[in-house]
Amino acid sequence: MKRRRFLSSTVKAASVAAYSQLLPPELRAFSFLQSTTPKTTPNNSARPQVALTMDDPTLSLGSIVRWQEANGRILKAISAKDVRASLFVCGMRVDDADGAKLVSAWDQAGHLICNHSYSHKFYGEQTSYADFAVDFLKNEKVIAPYHNRTALFRYPFLKEGDTAEKRDRFRALLKERGYRVGHVTIDASDWYVSQRFVDRLGKDPKSPVAPYRDYLIGHLLDRAAFYRQLALDVLGRDIRHTLLMHFNPLNAFVLPDVMAAFETAGWQWIDASLAFEDPVFRSEPKTVPAGESLVWALAKETGRFEDRLRYPGEDDVYEKPKMDAIRL
Numbered sequence: 093m094k095r096r097r098f099l100s101s102t103v104k105a106a107s108v109a110a111y112s113q114l115l116p117p118e119l120r121a122f123s124f125l126q127s128t129t130p131k132t133t134p135n136n137s138a139r140p141q142v143a144l145t146m147d148d149p150t151l152s153l154g155s156i157v158r159w160q161e162a163n164g165r166i167l168k169a170i171s172a173k174d175v176r177a178s179l180f181v182c183g184m185r186v187d188d189a190d191g192a193k194l195v196s197a198w199d200q201a202g203h204l205i206c207n208h209s210y211s212h213k214f215y216g217e218q219t220s221y222a223d224f225a226v227d228f229l230k231n232e233k234v235i236a237p238y239h240n241r242t243a244l245f246r247y248p249f250l251k252e253g254d255t256a257e258k259r260d261r262f263r264a265l266l267k268e269r270g271y272r273v274g275h276v277t278i279d280a281s282d283w284y285v286s287q288r289f290v291d292r293l294g295k296d297p298k299s300p301v302a303p304y305r306d307y308l309i310g311h312l313l314d315r316a317a318f319y320r321q322l323a324l325d326v327l328g329r330d331i332r333h334t335l336l337m338h339f340n341p342l343n344a345f346v347l348p349d350v351m352a353a354f355e356t357a358g359w360q361w362i363d364a365s366l367a368f369e370d371p372v373f374r375s376e377p378k379t380v381p382a383g384e385s386l387v388w389a390l391a392k393e394t395g396r397f398e399d400r401l402r403y404p405g406e407d408d409v410y411e412k413p414k415m416d417a418i419r420l
Contacts, residue, residue, distance in 0.1 A: 139360040142333040143367035144177040150185040162344035169347040178364035180208035183234035199238040206244040244274035252382035259382040275386035276336040280315040284408040286342035305346040332367040
């Protein structure tokens with residue numbers, strides 16, 4: 093199953109213009125520079141805050157980069173910002189000795205180790221509540237050994253059930269087990285950009301990473317801008333955001349640049365544990381089908397933002413024509 097405007101009023105125009113020069117001309121049309129400044133914010137002097145949350149650590153990254161190098165690069169990039177992220181572990185991808193080494197490196201660095209199910213099932217009509225629940229419980233055994241395991245669960249594909257009954261039954265199970273949902277507020281399609289990068293290298297191993305890095309940065313900042321503005325309009329305040337990214341080859345190479353770009357655009361990186369303390373993460377939107385970004389779901393629940401909401405919130409179908417147009 094496929095999965096899948098922020099510029100703070102405090103960001104100076106000169107800084108924006110300077111960053112835009114990092115993007116080649118053909119990419120600027122899709123960059124964060126097309127986004128609008130939030131109309132209102134409770135504290136104009138405060139920087140918007142965002143935490144890094146990473147899904148799907150895996151030993152299988154193809155021939156582009158070995159998992160040991162990817163893991164080291166990603167952890168180094170996060171450490172350089174002196175923050176702690178959250179790692180959402182899908183058990184089937186790390187359920188052996190090497191997988192334990194991969195996750196242990198995150199645990200030892202103080203990052204949150206969270207449940208992302210064992211088999212990454214899509215919680216839609218093809219998956220019953222019972223099967224989904226068993227898969228969730230199976231993954232508890234995978235993350236149990238880690239000191240920093242945290243009772244946060246993230247739904248695969250951000251899909252929380254295709255019926256109200258299934259949605260509510262699983263929410264009840266989470267509460268029974270002491271869990272909260274590890275919601276995403278800034279959703280994106282970094283996984284697809286990385287997939288295109290890997291496909292290109294398979295055809296031409298000498299292809300440069302820079303165009304994919306620049307596209308990814310523009311895409312992520314655009315999505316951050318969109319979801320920040322939507323949160324402001326729905327809730328009337330800035331929230332602590334959580335950015336969804338994935339453990340993949342492209343992020344292994346460019347995460348330092350991504351994190352620097354967010355700072356250039358005015359964002360402040362914070363610990364994931366701090367982000368999840370924001371009261372917004374206790375929300376339970378009554379949408380069906382349930383899921384997507386938490387901000388998306390809260391906006392959908394109001395019925396007042398239909399002209400701004402697409403379904404699914406993020407997916408490859410939105411990025412494919414853009415990337416095709418610039419031959420990435």
